[in-house]
Amino acid sequence: MSKKDSEYLINRKDNQYEVVIGLEVHAQVLSESKLFSTSATKFGAEPNTQVSLVDAAFPGMLPVINEFCVKQAIKTGIGLNAKINKRSVFDRKNYFYADLPQGYQISQFKDPIVGEGKVILDMPNGQKEVGIERLHLEQDAGKSIHDLDPQNTFVDLNRSGVALMEIVSKPDLRSPDEVNAYIKKLRSIMRYLGTCDGNMQEGSLRADVNVSVRPKGSKEFGTRCEIKNVNSIKFMQMAIEYEANRQVDLIEEGKTIDQETRLFDTKKNETRSMRSKEDAHDYRYFPDPDLLPLEVSEKFIEELKNDIPELPDDKKKRLIEEFKLSPYEANILVSDIDTAKFFEEVVAKMGKNKDIKLAVNWITGELFAVLNSKGLEISQSPVSAKNFAILINLIKNGTISGKIAKTVFELMIDGDKDPQKIVEEKGLKQQSDPKALEALIDKIINDNREKAIEYKQGKEKLFGFFVGQAMKASGGKANPQLINEILKKKL
Amino acid sequence: MSEITKQSLTELVENIKNKKLSSTDVTKAFIDRSEKSEELNAYITNDFTSALEKAKKFDQKPNLDSKLPGIPMAVKDLFCTKDIKTTAGSKILNNFVPTYESTVTENIWNEGAILLGKLNCDEFAMGSSNETSFFGNVQSPIDRNLVPGGSSGGSASAVAGQLTPITIGTDTGGSIRQPASFTGIVGLKPTYGSCSRYGIVAFASSLDQAGPMAQNVKDCALLHEVISSYDPKDSTSIDFKRNHYSKELTNNIKGKKIGIPKEYRVDGMPKEIEDLWQKGIQYVKDCGAETIDISLPNTSYALPTYYIVAPAEASSNLARYDGVKYGFRAKGENLIDMYEKTRSEGFGAEVQRRIMIGTYVLSSGYYDAYYLKAQKVRKLIKNDFDEAYKKVDAILTPSTPSSAFKIGEKTNDPVSMYLNDIFTVPVNLAGLPGISIPAGHDSKGYPLGLQIIGKAFDEQNILNIAYAMEEKINFKNKITDWWIK
Numbered sequence: 005m006s007k008k009d010s011e012y013l014i015n016r017k018d019n020q021y022e023v024v025i026g027l028e029v030h031a032q033v034l035s036e037s038k039l040f041s042t043s044a045t046k047f048g049a050e051p052n053t054q055v056s057l058v059d060a061a062f063p064g065m066l067p068v069i070n071e072f073c074v075k076q077a078i079k080t081g082i083g084l085n086a087k088i089n090k091r092s093v094f095d096r097k098n099y100f101y102a103d104l105p106q107g108y109q110i111s112q113f114k115d116p117i118v119g120e121g122k123v124i125l126d127m128p129n130g131q132k133e134v135g136i137e138r139l140h141l142e143q144d145a146g147k148s149i150h151d152l153d154p155q156n157t158f159v160d161l162n163r164s165g166v167a168l169m170e171i172v173s174k175p176d177l178r179s180p181d182e183v184n185a186y187i188k189k190l191r192s193i194m195r196y197l198g199t200c201d202g203n204m205q206e207g208s209l210r211a212d213v214n215v216s217v218r219p220k221g222s223k224e225f226g227t228r229c230e231i232k233n234v235n236s237i238k239f240m241q242m243a244i245e246y247e248a249n250r251q252v253d254l255i256e257e258g259k260t261i262d263q264e265t266r267l268f269d270t271k272k273n274e275t276r277s278m279r280s281k282e283d284a285h286d287y288r289y290f291p292d293p294d295l296l297p298l299e300v301s302e303k304f305i306e307e308l309k310n311d312i313p314e315l316p317d318d319k320k321k322r323l324i325e326e327f328k329l330s331p332y333e334a335n336i337l338v339s340d341i342d343t344a345k346f347f348e349e350v351v352a353k354m355g356k357n358k359d360i361k362l363a364v365n366w367i368t369g370e371l372f373a374v375l376n377s378k379g380l381e382i383s384q385s386p387v388s389a390k391n392f393a394i395l396i397n398l399i400k401n402g403t404i405s406g407k408i409a410k411t412v413f414e415l416m417i418d419g420d421k422d423p424q425k426i427v428e429e430k431g432l433k434q435q436s437d438p439k440a441l442e443a444l445i446d447k448i449i450n451d452n453r454e455k456a457i458e459y460k461q462g463k464e465k466l467f468g469f470f471v472g473q474a475m476k477a478s479g480g481k482a483n484p485q486l487i488n489e490i491l492k493k494k495l
Numbered sequence: 496m497s498e499i500t501k502q503s504l505t506e507l508v509e510n511i512k513n514k515k516l517s518s519t520d521v522t523k524a525f526i527d528r529s530e531k532s533e534e535l536n537a538y539i540t541n542d543f544t545s546a547l548e549k550a551k552k553f554d555q556k557p558n559l560d561s562k563l564p565g566i567p568m569a570v571k572d573l574f575c576t577k578d579i580k581t582t583a584g585s586k587i588l589n590n591f592v593p594t595y596e597s598t599v600t601e602n603i604w605n606e607g608a609i610l611l612g613k614l615n616c617d618e619f620a621m622g623s624s625n626e627t628s629f630f631g632n633v634q635s636p637i638d639r640n641l642v643p644g645g646s647s648g649g650s651a652s653a654v655a656g657q658l659t660p661i662t663i664g665t666d667t668g669g670s671i672r673q674p675a676s677f678t679g680i681v682g683l684k685p686t687y688g689s690c691s692r693y694g695i696v697a698f699a700s701s702l703d704q705a706g707p708m709a710q711n712v713k714d715c716a717l718l719h720e721v722i723s724s725y726d727p728k729d730s731t732s733i734d735f736k737r738n739h740y741s742k743e744l745t746n747n748i749k750g751k752k753i754g755i756p757k758e759y760r761v762d763g764m765p766k767e768i769e770d771l772w773q774k775g776i777q778y779v780k781d782c783g784a785e786t787i788d789i790s791l792p793n794t795s796y797a798l799p800t801y802y803i804v805a806p807a808e809a810s811s812n813l814a815r816y817d818g819v820k821y822g823f824r825a826k827g828e829n830l831i832d833m834y835e836k837t838r839s840e841g842f843g844a845e846v847q848r849r850i851m852i853g854t855y856v857l858s859s860g861y862y863d864a865y866y867l868k869a870q871k872v873r874k875l876i877k878n879d880f881d882e883a884y885k886k887v888d889a890i891l892t893p894s895t896p897s898s899a900f901k902i903g904e905k906t907n908d909p910v911s912m913y914l915n916d917i918f919t920v921p922v923n924l925a926g927l928p929g930i931s932i933p934a935g936h937d938s939k940g941y942p943l944g945l946q947i948i949g950k951a952f953d954e955q956n957i958l959n960i961a962y963a964m965e966e967k968i969n970f971k972n973k974i975t976d977w978w979i980k
Contacts, residue, residue, distance in 0.1 A: 057595060061815040063588065064575045064597060064694040066729050096811050098857070102830055107814020157830070159819070288857035290866060293700035293808050295730050 012179030013220055014252045020220040021255075023248040024228075025183055025213065026137075026175035027240075029190060030168050031200040032144070032208040033076045039143050039167035040067030040110065047206045051149075051160035059165040061105035066294050069094075073167040074298065076199040077117050077141050078308050080169055083193045083315055084136050086121025088305050092140075094295045098288040103146035103159050111170075113289040116140035117298065123193065124317055125185040126335050134186055135174030144168050169200070175214065175225065180241035187211070187237050188339060192316050195341045210235040215247045217255070226251065227261040231268050231275055243268040247275045319344060327351075327360040336368055342383040343367070346392075353393035359400040366396060370413055386417045395423040405484055408432050436483040438490065441474075444482070445490050448473045459495055467491065499524035500657040504566065504714035507660055511557075511564050518557070518565025521660075522550035522609060525567050529611065529658045534978040535634045537653040539572045540580045541612035549609045561607035562721050569659040571650045572613035573620055574600045574705070575694040579610065583696040584618040584628040584646075587816045587823045587841030597694025598729070599663060599705045599722045606721045611659055615649030618843045619813065620670055620698045622646050623915040624905065627845040632902055635678055636974050637941055640902045644674030644895075644915075647708065651678040654708050655972060661709045661718050665695060667702045668801050669895075669919025672931035675708055676894035676944025679933040679972035681715045681961065682708045684919075686951045687926035688733030691726030697812040699805040700731070702923040712932065712962040717741035719954060738955045746963040749783035753947075753960070754887035758794035759918055761896060767937045768893045775891055775934055775945045775964070782963040787887055791879040796872045797921040802913060803856050803869035804924070809846075810853025816841065848909065877925040884950050889957055892918050894931040894944035918946060928954045932961045933970040940973055 014021040038045060041058040058065045081088050095113040118139035125132045146164035150157050171190065177183050191202035191209060202209050216228035231247060234240045246268075251261050265284070266275040291297075314322070316338045323334040337347045350363050371392065375382060387395075395416065399409045404427055415426045427433055435441060448470060449456050459466040474487045496502075496510070499521055510516040526543045546567055553565040575581045575593040582588045596604070604610070617627040625633040625648025635643040636656035643652040647664030651674030654662050664671040666684035675682025683706045690705040697703060707718035720741050725734040755776060760769065776786050818824035818837030825840050827833025842850070856865035883890065896917055905912045922929040928951070931944040945964070949957035 060820055062593070062595070062821070063581070063583070063591065063696045063815070064593075064692070066693055068728060068730050098811050098814060100814065100817060100834055102819050105815060105820055107817060108811055286859050288811070288854065288859070288862075290807060290811070290857055290862070293731075294697075 012181065014217065014248055016252055016256050019256070021217045021248070021252045022220050022222070023178060023244065024175050024216045024218060024225060025177035025244060026228075027173045027177065027183065027186065027214070028212040029171040029173075029187070030210050030212075031080075031171060031190070031194060031202070033073050033141075033167035033169055034198060034200050035070065035073050035076060035167055037070055037072075038165040039070055039073050039141065041165050043165065045166050049162055051158070051162060053162065055161040055164065059105065059161055061107070067110060067292070069295065069298065070167065073141065074117070074300070075308055076167075077139060077169055078300065078305060079197050079312060080171075080194060080199045081118030081121065081139055082309055082312055083197045083199075084118070084121035084123060084139065084171070086136055086139065087119035088300070089115065089117055089119055090300055090302070090305070091115065092117040092298045094141075094292045094298065095289045096292045099285050101145065101148075102157060103148045103161070103164065105146065105161060105164060109143050109145065110292055110295070111142035112140035115297075123186070123189050125182060125189055126331070127182065127185060132182065134176045134182075137172040137174050139169055139171045142168050142170055175216075180244050183213075183240055183244060184237050187240070189316070192339050192341065196313055196315050204236050207235060211240060213240055213243060215244055215251070216261075217248050217251045227263050229261065229263065229275070230265050232265055232278060234268050239268060239270055242273055243275055246273060250275065316344075329360070329364060333364050333368070337364065340382065342381060346382050346385065346389050349389035350393045350396065353390050354397055357397075357400065359396060362400060363393070363396045366392070370410065374417060386420060387413070388420050391416055391420055391422055398423055398427065402434060402436055402483060403427065404432055404434050405480075408434065408480060432481060434483045435478050435481045436486060438486060441478075441482060441486055441490055442494075444477055445470075445474055445487070445494055448477060449494055456495060467495070470495065500528045500660075502660070503710050504660045504717060505711075507566060508562075508564060508717075511566070512559050518550040518553040518567070518609065519547065521565065522546055522567040522611075525611060525657075525659060529569075529653075531979050532656055532658050535636060535652050535656055535658070536631050537615055537633055537649045537656065537658055538569065538612045539582055539584070539615050539630045539649070542579055542610050543612065546609050546611050553607065553609065558607055562717065563603065563606040563608035565607055565609060566660060567609045567611045568603070568661055569611040569614050569650075569653055570600060570603075570662055571616050571647050571664050573616055573665050573696045574663065575696065576600055576610060576613065579613060581613065581696070582630070583620070584616045584630060585816075585842065585846070586629040587837070588696070589629065589823055591822050593694070595694060598691035598724065598726045599695065601694075602722050602724055603663070614647075614653050614662060616664075617646035617648065617670075618846050619696065619809070620646040620665055620667055621809070621845050621849055623669070623673060623912050624900070624902070625649065625674070626902065626906055627843055629843060634902075634978060635899055636978065637678060637899065639977055641899050641941070642677065642902050644677035644899060646670040647674050647682075650708050651675055651680060651682070654678070654680050654710060655974065656978070657974070661707065661714055663705055663718070663722060664708050665698070665703055665705050666919075666923065667698045667704075667805060668923050669916040671706045671708060672894050672919050672929055672944070672946060673915060675931045676933070677899035677942065679942030679970065680708055680710060681712055681930065681932050681965075682706065683715050683719055683930045683954070683958070684922060684928060685719065685723060685954055686733075686928045687923075688731055689723045689737075689928070689952070689954070691724065691729045691732050693726055693728040699808040700812060701808060702801075702805055704923075712958060712965045713741060713744060715930070716744050716958045716962075719958070723954075735952050740955055740958055743955055744962055745959050746782070746966055748779070748960050748963045751779075751784040751889065751956075751960065752887040753779050753784050753786045754789035754883050754890040755786050756789050756791045756794065756883070756890060756892060758791050759892045761917065764896050765937075767898070768896060768943065771935050771943050771945065772891075772893050778964045778967040779891060779960065781967055784960070786891070789883045789887060789890070791876075791883060791921070793872065793875045793879050794921055797876055797924055798913060798917055800869045800872045800876065801916070801920040801924060802852070803865050804873060806849040806853035807857050807866050808853070810850045810857065813842075813846070813850055845909070873924050876921055880921075880925045880927060880948075888950070889953075889960055890948040892946045892948065894918060894946040898937040898939065898941040898943055922946075922948050927951055928957055930957050930961050932965055932968070933972065934964070934968050935970070936973070942970075942972065
């Protein structure tokens with residue numbers, strides 16, 4: 005495998021293969037109630053406590069569309085720069101399974117609610133556009149639990165009927181890194197919109213991964229395999245890597261690739277055949293006669309458009325223009341909505357005389373390090389944006405040095421303390437009185453006369469020694485800039 | 496005062512309101528007769544004990560302003576009734592007791608009526624003779640070993656045999672009108688979307704409609720007024736302004752234009768049916784209405800279309816009966832085995848036949864040729880009616896191509912059985928209202944019905960025409976009580 009100019013290719017002898025990837029992402033709609041019933045959707049509830057007669061498919065029960073879920077899907081479509089279809093149709097996808105009470109899943113087959121769109125990925129070598137084929141609404145199934153009893157399978161229907169958005173990409177992705185960026189971008193957009201929490205651990209975001217390979221430069225697609233239901237970015241990347249190599253090996257051996265559905269075994273790090281094309285289910289899709297076609301007006305869509313917040317791409321552009329941030333910095337700040345929120349709150353709290361660069365460095369440096377070590381999200385930050393802004397201002401206006409600031413920051417973490425108070429209580433205020441510093445430096449030069457002479461004779465390295473002595477003598481509180489200036493003058 | 500069970504709903508309501516009868520009197524009378532009528536096999540489940548209790552309770556504090564004050568009635572066992580077993584005539588739901596009430600029955604109880612019990616029907620309403628019920632065939636009160644029609648056979652038998660003053664059935668392809676015609680009673684299939692489907696065991700969702708069955712048109716209008724309501728729990732329920740059907744009922748149909756569709760004169764139709772139709776035409780003319788010959792050119796495609804659409808929807812609707820959540824479950828080696836055994840043992844032959852037809856027509860590779868084409872033809876059939884209604888206010892046809900047949904006569908010939916629905920099926924496909932009224936007898940003395948088909952939401956008009964014709968026809972049902980020992 006080679007990575008030249010971040011191009012992801014698989015090498016075998018003289019041949020190079022390109023990997024083509026398309027994703028079907030299943031994103032759980034952020035909604036209090038289910039797609040066609042009023043049951044709650046809270047994660048982690050006791051089994052079968054969020055199940056209505058509709059969810060359990062009792063005789064004579066009928067689905068009624070949840071308008072909020074429709075709005076969420078349309079908003080997501082807008083966020084994906086996609087065409088919103090004013091008329092869409094719910095179909096039944098028929099198959100038998102114990103955790104599918106109706107014996108069919110209500111989904112959208114021919115006429116989805118959202119059509120073609122696109123998302124932009126920021127890759128190290130520039131931007132990449134990924135096409136969206138469609139987004140449709142569908143019901144989730146329940147959960148079969150096979151490991152609670154040696155003989156029986158248990159079924160939990162809490163998830164049955166929960167609204168999902170299936171977001172289908174075009175086969176535009178070419179590497180595991182792009183998949184990583186794509187999923188993160190989708191998640192970021194949906195979190196900005198508040199349409200999906202993007203929580204992969206809780207299964208709110210999972211994907212079927214379609215992988216094929218073709219000789220580099222070829223225009224035709226190879227035969228694809230679909231890897232079902234992968235629930236983390238890491239596993240998606242591992243599965244793609246394994247699957248692409250498996251397919252290349254087959255081609256190299258002169259064998260053909262069968263179109264099939266495969267499963268990724270996370271323990272063995274390999275994909276395994278689940279069913280071939282011949283065994284593929286015949287889902288017997290047909291329009292659900294219990295539901296009328298879903299029709300939305302131009303006005304309905306316009307109102308939702310007005311409801312769309314600033315999305316990551318626009319925010320990034322604005323941050324670069326407004327605060328002269330680098331694209332790299334802006335990316336880090338906007339990719340997660342909570343980081344963006346924190347940053348913007350810090351900016352607001354810093355007031356007039358603010359140092360944005362300094363704030364950015366501290367967020368991406370000290371704050372991220374603390375969050376990382378404590379395993380916290382920025383929304384759970386132990387330091388509030390308000391106190392964080394005060395700290396940055398204290399550095400900016402010279403009250404404390406960057407070094408002292410680190411000490412102050414550590415003290416702030418415990419109980420979100422006001423940095424101003426810490427500085428006062430601990431007497432950490434920077435010494436910026438030139439007269440006091442001059443006296444201090446005079447004493448140091450006096451005490452180290454020989455070294456001062458050596459310095460004057462050209463041993464410039466010794467300058468650092470004097471700075472160190474001065475800082476030490478001041479208990480670290482001396483304004484380093486002033487120390488520098490005074491030393492240069494005196495020596 | 497005549498014998499209680501011989502009284503019409505209208506008379507009973509009046510007598511209860513005038514305190515000439517108590518709900519207990521009436522309820523007791525129908526229970527007594529029902530108990531003597533076991534041979535009809537009209538009931539699957541009776542709720543007589545609690546019906547009497549409810550009647551007594553009603554009498555202690557009667558609400559005489561309601562539309563069905565203390566009136567006992569049995570309903571088709573396709574309507575889910577809270578805490579009362581609801582089987583849909585199937586083994587697979589033999590032990591199923593809903594915790595909820597269908598909207599239609601809820602509307603009925605809200606108007607003061609009292610549940611007598613659940614009436615027999617073809618399994619999942621699939622049948623035209625009530626012979627597919629897991630609980631055995633129903634006898635017609637008209638004659639021994641005669642089918643009452645289907646699928647609302649128990650309902651028709653119970654009304655004609657005076658086991659209940661009125662009832663409700665469901666009609667997917669003729670399941671109210673055909674048994675009404677076979678047993679000499681009135682049956683209305685309302686416009687699709689008029690009565691809520693919530694809580695009715697589904698057969699074919701785009702065709703199913705609940706409707707009233709009664710001794711006469713006025714009773715039918717009153718019951719329809721009670722059951723028709725907009726229901727947000729059913730996405731296909733339609734919010735339109737509903738009439739006070741019984742209050743607005745009139746026999747003045749002067750100047751109405753009645754269409755006579757030539758395509759309903761089918762090959763092999765007995766002369767008796769043709770004669771009946773001609774008599775019907777004369778009756779409407781006598782009432783001051785005008786008849787106009789019309790054409791519904793796609794009529795002959797209705798039955799094949801129906802037998803694609805209905806089984807397709809049914810095959811999916813019945814997937815939920817899998818032994819996992821409720822109802823009958825057979826033991827199996829594994830999940831698939833359990834499914835196969837449960838559904839093989841739980842469903843009868845006719846239901847299995849339709850599930851297989853439905854599964855077939857929806858299969859990939861066949862969908863376009865069958866289901867999609869059927870949907871297109873369905874639209875053409877609807878267009879036929881739309882075209883006709885530019886010229887006429889309603890359409891008059893026979894209800895069925897023959898009178899009732901003997902039990903067992905057609906069980907081995909499903910196609911001949913399906914042909915029974917030839918005049919009723921187009922109405923369901925077009926979502927229109929249709930009413931069957933008794934209009935005469937054949938040479939064997941069996942009742943024959945005429946059907947009046949209306950424009951969508953125009954139930955009042957067809958009820959009025961039926962009401963006017965009823966007066967002219969002056970039909971007397973020949974009930975001999977042959978089954979009562």
